[in-house]
Amino acid sequence: MAQLGSLQLGRLQPVWRALRLGGRAALAGRSHLHQQPQQLAPRLSTAAHAAQHVVAAAAEAAPAAAQQGSSLELQLHNTLSRQKEVFRPRPGQDNRVSMYVCGVTVYDYSHIGHARVYVAFDVIYRFLRHLGYDVNYVRNFTDVDDKIIARAAAVGEDPLALAQRFIHEFHADMEALGCLRPGLEPKATDFIPQMVATIQRIIDNGHGYAVGGDVFFDVASLPGYGKLSGRSQEDNRAGERVAVDERKRGAADFALWKAAKPGEPTWDSPWGPGRPGWHIECSTMIREVMGEQIDIHGGGRDLVFPHHENELAQSRAAAGPCSCGHDHGSGGNGSGGSGERDDFVRYWLHNGFVNVDSEKMSKSLGNFFTIRDVVARYHPRALRWFLVNTQYRQPINYTQRALEEASDRVYYLYQTMADISETLSSSPEGAAALEDAQRQVAAATAPQQAQQAAEAAQQQQQPAAGKAGKKAAAAAASSPGAELLAEVRAALADDFNTPLAIAALSAPLKAANDFLHTKKGKKAPGRLQALASYQAGLQAVLELLGLWAEQPAAVLAELRALALTRAGLSEEQIAAAIEERAAARAAKDYAASDAVRLRLEAAGILIMDTPEGTTWKPGPRLHIAEEENAATAAPVAVADEEELQPGSLVKSYGVVKRLGAGQFAVVYKVQAPDGHMYALKQERFGEMSHADRVEALNELRLLASLRHPNLVQYNEAFVEEDRLYMVMELVDGGTLVNVIRSHAAQKQRIPEAAVWTYLLQIARGLQHLHSHSIVHRDIKPANLLLTPAGLLKVADLGVAGQLRPGVCEHLQVGTAGFMSPEVARKQCQDVRSDVYSLGVTLFELCMLRSPFGNKNEPEVLHALLAWSPGDAAMAAAAIIPQYSQELQGLLKSMLQPNPEARPTADQILARHGTPERLARLPVPPPQDVCGRPWAASQRSPILPPIPPHADLDQLEEHLPPPCCDRIAAQSVAKAT
Numbered sequence: 017m018a019q020l021g022s023l024q025l026g027r028l029q030p031v032w033r034a035l036r037l038g039g040r041a042a043l044a045g046r047s048h049l050h051q052q053p054q055q056l057a058p059r060l061s062t063a064a065h066a067a068q069h070v071v072a073a074a075a076e077a078a079p080a081a082a083q084q085g086s087s088l089e090l091q092l093h094n095t096l097s098r099q100k101e102v103f104r105p106r107p108g109q110d111n112r113v114s115m116y117v118c119g120v121t122v123y124d125y126s127h128i129g130h131a132r133v134y135v136a137f138d139v140i141y142r143f144l145r146h147l148g149y150d151v152n153y154v155r156n157f158t159d160v161d162d163k164i165i166a167r168a169a170a171v172g173e174d175p176l177a178l179a180q181r182f183i184h185e186f187h188a189d190m191e192a193l194g195c196l197r198p199g200l201e202p203k204a205t206d207f208i209p210q211m212v213a214t215i216q217r218i219i220d221n222g223h224g225y226a227v228g229g230d231v232f233f234d235v236a237s238l239p240g241y242g243k244l245s246g247r248s249q250e251d252n253r254a255g256e257r258v259a260v261d262e263r264k265r266g267a268a269d270f271a272l273w274k275a276a277k278p279g280e281p282t283w284d285s286p287w288g289p290g291r292p293g294w295h296i297e298c299s300t301m302i303r304e305v306m307g308e309q310i311d312i313h314g315g316g317r318d319l320v321f322p323h324h325e326n327e328l329a330q331s332r333a334a335a336g337p338c339s340c341g342h343d344h345g346s347g348g349n350g351s352g353g354s355g356e357r358d359d360f361v362r363y364w365l366h367n368g369f370v371n372v373d374s375e376k377m378s379k380s381l382g383n384f385f386t387i388r389d390v391v392a393r394y395h396p397r398a399l400r401w402f403l404v405n406t407q408y409r410q411p412i413n414y415t416q417r418a419l420e421e422a423s424d425r426v427y428y429l430y431q432t433m434a435d436i437s438e439t440l441s442s443s444p445e446g447a448a449a450l451e452d453a454q455r456q457v458a459a460a461t462a463p464q465q466a467q468q469a470a471e472a473a474q475q476q477q478q479p480a481a482g483k484a485g486k487k488a489a490a491a492a493a494s495s496p497g498a499e500l501l502a503e504v505r506a507a508l509a510d511d512f513n514t515p516l517a518i519a520a521l522s523a524p525l526k527a528a529n530d531f532l533h534t535k536k537g538k539k540a541p542g543r544l545q546a547l548a549s550y551q552a553g554l555q556a557v558l559e560l561l562g563l564w565a566e567q568p569a570a571v572l573a574e575l576r577a578l579a580l581t582r583a584g585l586s587e588e589q590i591a592a593a594i595e596e597r598a599a600a601r602a603a604k605d606y607a608a609s610d611a612v613r614l615r616l617e618a619a620g621i622l623i624m625d626t627p628e629g630t631t632w633k634p635g636p637r638l639h640i641a642e643e644e645n646a647a648t649a650a651p652v653a654v655a656d657e658e659e660l661q662p663g664s665l666v667k668s669y670g671v672v673k674r675l676g677a678g679q680f681a682v683v684y685k686v687q688a689p690d691g692h693m694y695a696l697k698q699e700r701f702g703e704m705s706h707a708d709r710v711e712a713l714n715e716l717r718l719l720a721s722l723r724h725p726n727l728v729q730y731n732e733a734f735v736e737e738d739r740l741y742m743v744m745e746l747v748d749g750g751t752l753v754n755v756i757r758s759h760a761a762q763k764q765r766i767p768e769a770a771v772w773t774y775l776l777q778i779a780r781g782l783q784h785l786h787s788h789s790i791v792h793r794d795i796k797p798a799n800l801l802l803t804p805a806g807l808l809k810v811a812d813l814g815v816a817g818q819l820r821p822g823v824c825e826h827l828q829v830g831t832a833g834f835m836s837p838e839v840a841r842k843q844c845q846d847v848r849s850d851v852y853s854l855g856v857t858l859f860e861l862c863m864l865r866s867p868f869g870n871k872n873e874p875e876v877l878h879a880l881l882a883w884s885p886g887d888a889a890m891a892a893a894a895i896i897p898q899y900s901q902e903l904q905g906l907l908k909s910m911l912q913p914n915p916e917a918r919p920t921a922d923q924i925l926a927r928h929g930t931p932e933r934l935a936r937l938p939v940p941p942p943q944d945v946c947g948r949p950w951a952a953s954q955r956s957p958i959l960p961p962i963p964p965h966a967d968l969d970q971l972e973e974h975l976p977p978p979c980c981d982r983i984a985a986q987s988v989a990k991a992t
Contacts, residue, residue, distance in 0.1 A: 090509045091509065093409055094364055114307070118324075122157055124182060125189070129316065136403070139404060189387040207300055232271060242325065247965070316366065317369060322705075328361070430568040457556050517561065527550065584619070618637065620635050659682055669686040669688055724781060726940075751802065754802075778854055840877050888911035895907065
């Protein structure tokens with residue numbers, strides 16, 4: 017069982033797959049790579065025979081060698097086939113590779129979600145070039161779109177001028193993050209005539225139709241639509257039940273061309289003035305600048321549907337007339353790998369989502385961060401380190417703590433590099449050793465053909481040089497820098513496993529510091545050669561990861577300045593504190609001395625006593641204010657001038673104050689005419705993707721169907737202009753996270769009576785959900801809200817769902833640290849998966865920390881795959897002796913790996929809801945938000961979910977009725 021900590025892990029999407037672990041074991045297996053300093057130097061000259069396979073593997077990494085079955089085959093996870101495949105470029109292209117990544121819609125500053133996408137594909141771009149491929153990397157700009165038009169109207173700027181302004185800002189952000197510029201960056205507005213021609217081909221081939229100046233894609237006409245996202249035509253037909261746009265032939269049909277509207281940019285077309293739909297832009301630009309087929313198409317996972325699915329459909333539909341009877345693009349191309357292929361893209365790559373403090377970064381959560389907001393407080397290289405420390409396909413959880421730790425690691429990295437550089441440059445021998453080491457590392461990774469050609473040339477010019485060449489290769493193999501690079505290359509060749517590459521840096525950095533700063537290291541023979549080898553290897557690896565800096569000292573100075581900013585201190589204040597500490601030490605007042613040191617340490621300033629005197633360096637802050645994230649969050653999609661002002665009215669609700677903002681929404685505290693306070697969420701649906709809209713509406717419909725004192729209550733929803741307003745119960749007493757953190761800060765356990773009070777209230781809320789066969793799927797302290805009176809409310813139904821009779825659910829959804837073993841294993845799951853999550857929450861209430869310590873998401877998933885009854889017993893034993901054996905026994909049963917061995921919410925309440933404990937529970941109001949007794953509202957029917965392809969143009973059709981109207985209608989029905 018792992019040691020415990022307080023790490024909150026991010027919500028996982030259903031497509032999550034655990035990272036392949038074992039990097040540290042691989043490092044441990046190379047016992048000769050990171051020796052004690054006195055043992056390392058002889059290895060530099062004698063270990064060649066043991067490491068020749070490293071040179072062979074590195075040399076065979078050239079593209080042609082990969083096709084011949086090299087030991088270093090590049091494997092990619094193809095979204096289309098849903099499995100890893102060996103990467104093989106298009107036949108006849110030699111070493112040329114084409115890669116297209118969907119760019120940004122330029123209407124605002126880029127956020128950390130954009131940083132995640134483009135840093136991930138920057139590493140992919142760098143590694144492909146490192147392997148010897150000639151990469152044609154194209155990334156577009158969408159410079160005409162609903163969002164751009166809306167933002168331009170809001171700020172009074174020409175839409176095209178606004179787009180150009182934010183293109184410039186985007187380039188500045190990418191440069192700060194160290195992302196290489198693609199070879200081409202086409203803008204949508206430069207290809208309007210070509211888009212018109214593509215649309216016309218689609219119509220001519222029988223896959224599109226014009227209606228009143230608009231042109232739609234006929235989804236039903238194209239067999240195989242949905243194969244990329246896994247959606248079927250049955251899903252489309254299900255959506256027709258709620259279609260309201262009678263002009264469309266099917267609910268899933270999407271716009272290829274949009275008729276002109278007043279104030280919007282327009283272009284001429286055969287169907288009248290208008291502008292292209294979003295999806296047609298990328299399909300056309302790829303065809304025009306890259307050709308009929310490309311190797312790699314990438315983007316965020318949110319683009320799989322509908323954008324990339326529709327791109328694929330458009331490209332297939334435009335390829336040729338459907339009368340030929342051929343399913344365009346569905347045939348194989350003989351490129352290797354398994355699964356269905358298409359003629360448009362050979363490999364579809366998608367990066368995972370970004371969560372912020374374990375919540376999805378989107379919509380109205382108030383957790384939206386722009387890149388420039390983050391790099392104003394943390395170095396861009398720290399942000400990049402944080403991003404590459406998670407494999408690109410996996411979700412990533414952004415927290416202030418994670419950025420603090422990334423900054424600390426980056427400072428250690430560049431301090432080591434600066435120390436090595438200073439040591440080597442201080443003598444001619446060191447400079448020569450670095451040149452030799454760089455040649456060795458380069459030789460170890462040279463393409464096989466180039467290496468063979470060089471050897472042949474040497475043999476022709478100097479017959480005796482053949483043996484010398486072999487010795488050079490052997491020397492390269494024995495180089496710890498070359499071995500480090502080989503380790504990283506192997507990690508990146510396995511679907512770009514960057515966290516494994518980052519982990520490989522730890523041992524070389526430690527070994528280098530041993531040579532630099534320990535007595536044995538400074539006296540070790542071959543010290544300069546070893547340091548030079550580490551320097552060369554680290555440089556090669558950091559260039560692959562986009563983290564290399566020519567002047568590490570300059571980066572260190574920037575890191576120090578940002579640490580002062582976060583601490584709210586100046587150099588002069590730190591110098592004064594160091595003097596204060598020195599005076600206390602001189603007076604032998606060690607308590608005062610320690611107090612100064614601890615005060616600075618809590619602010620992220622670490623005091624170091626050296627032979628040259630006392631100095632300081634940045635470190636991770638020990639206490640980060642809970643409000644800091646909200647204070648630095650930027651609601652990038654909601655302009656200040658569009659926000660509701662206190663005293664204004666929305667429908668009949670008076671705005672009291674703004675509570676928070678996110679990408680697409682602002683949340684307000686409002687007052688109804690009867691004086692009751694509510695939370696009003698104003699969402700801008702025009703800013704959302706179709707998938708986000710469906711998700712938000714389905715969560716709303718589920719919330720409206722459930723009526724219980726321990727669940728957040730829905731009041732009503734309505735639409736005004738392009739905005740959706742949701743009125744919900746105001747729960748403003750914090751969350752269980754606040755309770756846990758408060759007690760942890762005071763180093764005080766939560767009393768057992770209070771633990772039972774929280775636990776039984778959660779069980780009551782789950783009991784109601786489970787009675788409707790609804791699984792919450794994300795029970796955790798952050799989703800458990802408290803009223804000022806202590807009444808607990810289960811919130812966030814974003815991934816909840818209703819179980820179907822006789823159907824086994826295999827979704828891998830939720831938050832890693834609270835996910836049950838069967839969910840992690842994608843085994844059959846039921847309502848008792850929530851009970852396991854409640855058990856983890858109970859553990860945190862008792863121990864004020866997580867049962868998984870500081871494990872990251874892949875490591876937690878790995879632990880869950882092996883979760884056993886022994887792990888459950890160890891977790892339960894940890895709460896003794898502070899808590900009773902009854903609570904220990906319950907916790908043990910809730911954490912059992914076998915769901916059948918866990919109690920249900922009903923059983924928890926029956927066995928442990930004693931009269932004394934139930935009497936202590938906060939008493940809910942006697943009526944719900946509509947003024948009806950709870951008993952009259954708790955058995956309302958569950959509204960069916962909106963199908964993925966539903967037409968949302970008429971938003972009101974999908975909104976649940978106000979709770980009072982629905983209850984009244986049910987009463988009338990019963991009376992009748």
